[in-house]
Amino acid sequence: MNQASSNAELDRDFLWHPFTQMRDWNAAGQEPVVIVEGEGALLWDENGREFLDGNSSIWTNLHGHRRPEIDRAIIGQLGRIAHSSFLGLTNDLAPRLARELIEWLRLEGGFRVFLSDDGSTAVEAGLKMIFQARAQRGETHRTQFISLAQGYHGDTVGAMSAGHSEVFHRTYRPLLFETTEVMSPACYRCPFNRGTPERGVDARASRKCHWECIGQLESALDALGETASALVMEPRVQGAGGMAMHPEGYLARAAELCCERGVWLMLDEVLTGFGRTGEMFAFQKENVVPDVVALAKGMSGGYLPIAATVAAPEIFDAFLGDFSERKTFFHGHSYSGNQLGCAASLASLEIFKSEHTPAHLQSSAKTLAELSARFWDHPNVGDVRHEGMICAVEIVRDFATREAFPFTDRIGARICEAAKKSGLLTRPIGDVLVLMPPYCSTEPQLRKMVEALCGAIGEVLPV
Ligand SMILES: Cc1ncc(COP(=O)(O)O)c(C=O)c1O
Known part of the structure; x- marks a missing residue:
């Protein structure tokens, strides 16, 4: 029997941490x-x-740790039930949460909310929804995803395929499906930005360019033609890609290019969602209407793992059919619709109404x-x-x-x-x-x- 007893010793003996070189973590003198x-x-x-x-x-x-409203919501929910299946059942919180999300997103007219656990699953579900919807709409040629250089959408295989991080994804490349990578519109490291660095000035403000990033996206979309299915991107801020920030107008221009060509726009708001960029959702800063939105991280105020993939009616409708047609979205997670997560999320959304x-x-x-x-x-x-x-x-x-x-x-x-x-x-x-x-x-x-x-x-x- 292992005799370690302090938290640090137990951690060192039994745990494996995410994104952590465990040799350094366990090195002598390193106290977690x-x-x-x-x-x-x-x-x-x-x-x-x-x-x-x-x-x-x-x-x-x-909203901070130990936020009384969220604490109370979770404790209150624990007094009733923590979790029950969302497969073939519903509960008294998830439908309300879905309605609230749609209202906050201002995506009315038939958008649907698919619940899961974390950012990667929200993205993974979105990619699969898009792929299957295209097939079921008879658009079997539209199989290709386009995504931004340095993009990061999570660590599951689909999310990694849409991502382009040299450090995180290189090892797994043989496992991933191919996506079309287009340049990131991040001005500070943009090869087309002829502006010279100025102290005190954000590179987006001092940039001198001809919107080559949009030009490249347009060329990529044209080259893919009718095979292009969806553009997948983090709106305005690419988080794990170095908090790379896009110039005002890129998102709106990209959305327009997609719309003109019948290409869907899937926005990964896992990081930017729920007020982080100063608007409730980053895409609202540029008035675009996405076809799919992935949400997670802050969704429960940072309390519990819960995520959502929000899909446009033309995607949802493609899954409707006779049982025998097998058009069902054959995808799900054990903790979909988890009541504790829903309760925390509803309480977190309430705080936005009065305070944040x-x-x-x-x-x-x-x-x-x-x-x-x-x-x-x-x-x-x-x-x-x-x-x-x-x-x-x-x-x-x-x-x-x-x-x-x-x-x-x-x-x-x-x-x-x-x-x-x-x-x-x-x-x-x-x-x-x-x-x-x-x-x-x-x-x-x-x-x-x-x-x-x-x-x-x-x-x-x-x-
Ligand atoms: C933009 C974005 N998408 C997806 C993810 C993956 O989320 P999770 O770690 O909850 O799986 C992250 C995580 O950092 C992210 O920043």
């Missing part, structure tokens, strides 16, 4: 932070150390943007970009050329490790530092997050 409590934007570890939750617990938390309204989110986002202007003071900060309650700080070796540090220098990871000592928890994407605070974060808390990260940059890269 063992989180035992949280409230609002704060987390505490088992030694009573306090931390700011700088990335909203991997981009999930919205778009006006409140935009005001918090403005504060975050103003505070984070000081990142520009460091010579190795190449870009500081914002979209709502997301702030990304890209660290470079050379400001003028945007040259990156070697991957093996682990600059981003080292900065975040240093920030931890000052009480800030966040996780970088390569050398892109991310601040994505819960919406309840106060001005002093936002200030502390920025200060901790600035201090950590200075510690790792002394001037």
